[in-house]
Amino acid sequence: xxxxxxRAEYLSRQESVFSKLPRSSLAIIPTNDPKIRSNDVSYxxxxxxxxxxxxxxxxxxxTLLATNxxxxxxxxxxxxxxxxxxxxxxxxxIGVDGAKSWPVDHTDSLLSLDSCIKELLxxxxxxxxxxxxxxxxxxxxxxxxxxEDLRAYIDxxxxxxxxxxxQYMQEAASIASSAHEKAMRNSRPGMGEWEIQSxxxxxxxxxxxxxxxxxxxxxxxxxxxxxxxxxxxxxxSGDLVLVDAGCEVSGYASDITRTWPVNGKFSQPQREIxxxxxxxELAGIEACQPGMPWVSMHEAxxxxxxxxxxxxxxxxxxxxxxxxxxxxxxxxxxxxxRNFFMHGTGHFLGLDVHDxxxxxxGDPNSSFLLEPGMVLTIEPGLYFGSWRNDILIPERYxxxxxxxxxxxLVTEQGPLVxxxxxxxxxxxxxxxxxxxxxx
Ligand SMILES: [Mn+2]
Numbered sequence: 001x002x003x004x005x006x007r008a009e010y011l012s013r014q015e016s017v018f019s020k021l022p023r024s025s026l027a028i029i030p031t032n033d034p035k036i037r038s039n040d041v042s043y044x045x046x047x048x049x050x051x052x053x054x055x056x057x058x059x060x061x062x063t064l065l066a067t068n069x070x071x072x073x074x075x076x077x078x079x080x081x082x083x084x085x086x087x088x089x090x091x092x093x094i095g096v097d098g099a100k101s102w103p104v105d106h107t108d109s110l111l112s113l114d115s116c117i118k119e120l121l122x123x124x125x126x127x128x129x130x131x132x133x134x135x136x137x138x139x140x141x142x143x144x145x146x147x148e149d150l151r152a153y154i155d156x157x158x159x160x161x162x163x164x165x166x167q168y169m170q171e172a173a174s175i176a177s178s179a180h181e182k183a184m185r186n187s188r189p190g191m192g193e194w195e196i197q198s199x200x201x202x203x204x205x206x207x208x209x210x211x212x213x214x215x216x217x218x219x220x221x222x223x224x225x226x227x228x229x230x231x232x233x234x235x236x237s238g239d240l241v242l243v244d245a246g247c248e249v250s251g252y253a254s255d256i257t258r259t260w261p262v263n264g265k266f267s268q269p270q271r272e273i274x275x276x277x278x279x280x281e282l283a284g285i286e287a288c289q290p291g292m293p294w295v296s297m298h299e300a301x302x303x304x305x306x307x308x309x310x311x312x313x314x315x316x317x318x319x320x321x322x323x324x325x326x327x328x329x330x331x332x333x334x335x336x337x338r339n340f341f342m343h344g345t346g347h348f349l350g351l352d353v354h355d356x357x358x359x360x361x362g363d364p365n366s367s368f369l370l371e372p373g374m375v376l377t378i379e380p381g382l383y384f385g386s387w388r389n390d391i392l393i394p395e396r397y398x399x400x401x402x403x404x405x406x407x408x409l410v411t412e413q414g415p416l417v418x419x420x421x422x423x424x425x426x427x428x429x430x431x432x433x434x435x436x437x438x439x
Contacts, residue, residue: 003056003102004250005164010055010103016157017054017150018066018073026125027150028117028141029054029064030134049351050130050154052251055103059094063113063137064104067120076106078113114140121145128153151356158350159357160373165252166409169349169375170418172209172254173407176246177422179203180258184423185436189237189263193217196243197231204247212253212353215245219262223401224385226343237263240270242401246353253353255377256419257405264433266426269396273382274426276308281404284345284378288408288415292370294359295331298345301380302333305341309382314340314394331366339391340384346377349407370410375418379405 003010018027031051035043045060055064055077066075082095099107108116121127121144128150131138141147161169183199197217204210218228219235223242235241241262246255259274261267266274283304287297306322309315315322315336324335348355358365359376370376381403384393407418423432 004168005056007103009162009164013157014054014066014073014075014103017153018068020153021068021128022126024069024123024125025067026069026117026120026127027064027066028127028129028137029066029150030130030137031057031060031062033134033136034060047251048130048133049251049356050133050151052351053154053158057099057102061110063110063134065113065116065120067125069120069123069125074106075104076108076116077102077104078108078110078116081109081111117141118144155356155358158355159348160371161350161375161409162373165350166373166375168250168252169254169407169409172212172247172249172252173256173418174421175204175207175209175249176254176256177419178207179245179247180243180256180422181432182436183243184258184260184429184432185434187241187260187262187264187433189235191235191262193219193222193231193233193235193241196235196241197245200243200245207247209247209249212246212248212255216243216257217245218242218401221386221399221401223259223403224383224387224399225401226381226383235262238267240400240402242403244403244405251351253349253351253355254407254419255349255353255379255405256407256422257379257381257403258422258424258429259402259404260429260433262433264430266430270400270402271426272312273384273397273400273402276305276312277380277382277402277404278424278426279308280304280380281378281406284380285406285408285415285417288370288376288378288410290370290372290410290412290414293330294366294368294370296370297376297378298331298333301345301378302337302341305380305382306335306337309337309340314397340382341380342383343379343381346379346405346408349375349377372410372412374410376408376410377405378408379403 031048037043047058061080063078079099096107127147129147179200183196217231219241220239222228242259244257280301283300284297287300322335326332348357383401384397386398409416
């Protein structure tokens with residue numbers, strides 16, 4: 001079995017993280033606990049992203065331990081022993097010997113992990129770990145020592161992607177782009193949301209990929225529910241369908257949203273809102289320049305949306321009131337636009353679909369600048385749920401929910417859209433929708 005990256009890349013990640021820790025430290029990186037679905041059936045296992053990042057270990061048990069008590073950093077990967085009885089049911093395990101080809105100094109049996117940790121604790125090392133991942137490790141550490149959060153040292157490094165990571169992310173974005181296009185081509189009125197979901201996710205599987213988060217497929221008003229997940233309604237002619245779906249390749253996620261008229265033709269009100277969201281999205285992408293503050297893309301999107309909603313007569317107020325900038329908090333808006341655009345403009349993307357590194361809405365750590373190698377989403381939306389009874393929804397736009405989301409790599413030369421092969425322009429979408437059926 002081959003790992004997604006060569007040994008040198010893993011070792012350089014380890015070096016970047018561990019070299020920042022004080023002398024006499026112990027770093028413990030667990031993987032996720034397997035989760036039971038019912039009786040003896042587990043949920044499909046997905047390794048913890050920190051584990052994947054530092055050493056690529058994908059099995060459902062294993063812990064990476066690193067210590068510098070000897071003066072230099074030494075890593076040991078603790079893994080389950082070979083076990084014929086279990087292997088007959090579940091397949092061959094890598095085992096302690098097999099794990100020697102992973103990018104670590106030593107391997108050992110998981111059975112000796114606890115005693116090894118306890119022994120290392122006795123020399124008074126400072127302990128760094130990822131809390132909340134393995135309950136048994138949390139309990140062991142809780143009973144024996146104080147710990148510090150290792151994520152603070154890894155997250156800023158994970159934020160900037162290497163050329164090899166970008167390659168996987170490009171692949172994930174391309175697969176998801178094709179999946180969306182396939183769904184567009186095969187859309188027709190009267191179709192079930194689940195049918196579109198199966199086209200998208202079927203394409204992920206066909207491409208030896210898998211979803212990076214549960215797909216959102218919402219027709220009509222369902223598109224105005226941000227994390228809609230039932231995907232069980234029929235989409236009527238005249239309605240839009242919003243599809244927010246992404247997949248992962250070697251653990252790296254894509255995350256794309258497209259919205260299209262299920263009958264292949266935007267109505268005039270749908271067209272007006274689509275054009276505005278698209279304009280905002282393009283402004284957001286344009287703001288993804290190296291050296292620009294993270295919040296600039298949200299600023300650009302909110303300004304475009306505020307101007308557009310005033311132009312369309314949805315808002316009847318000044319630009320200032322539409323935006324409602326919050327004094328002393330750059331990138332925070334609390335004006336009337338928030339009635340119709342209530343989420344953030346984007347998030348980092350990587351081993352996690354909402355990747356680490358800060359910047360999410362409400363995150364106090366948003367004051368950093370964009371750098372080449374960062375990958376983020378730009379995803380403005382406008383939502384006019386006809387079910388809303390807390391605000392006045394303009395009748396013309398009632399039942400319209402539109403979001404457009406692309407995956408953007410920041411480069412020296414500016415933004416590069418990894419999901420650019422996915423149809424997005426109005427005429428492009430009108431040409432593609434339903435084509436697979438009528439051809
Ligand atoms: Mn997203």
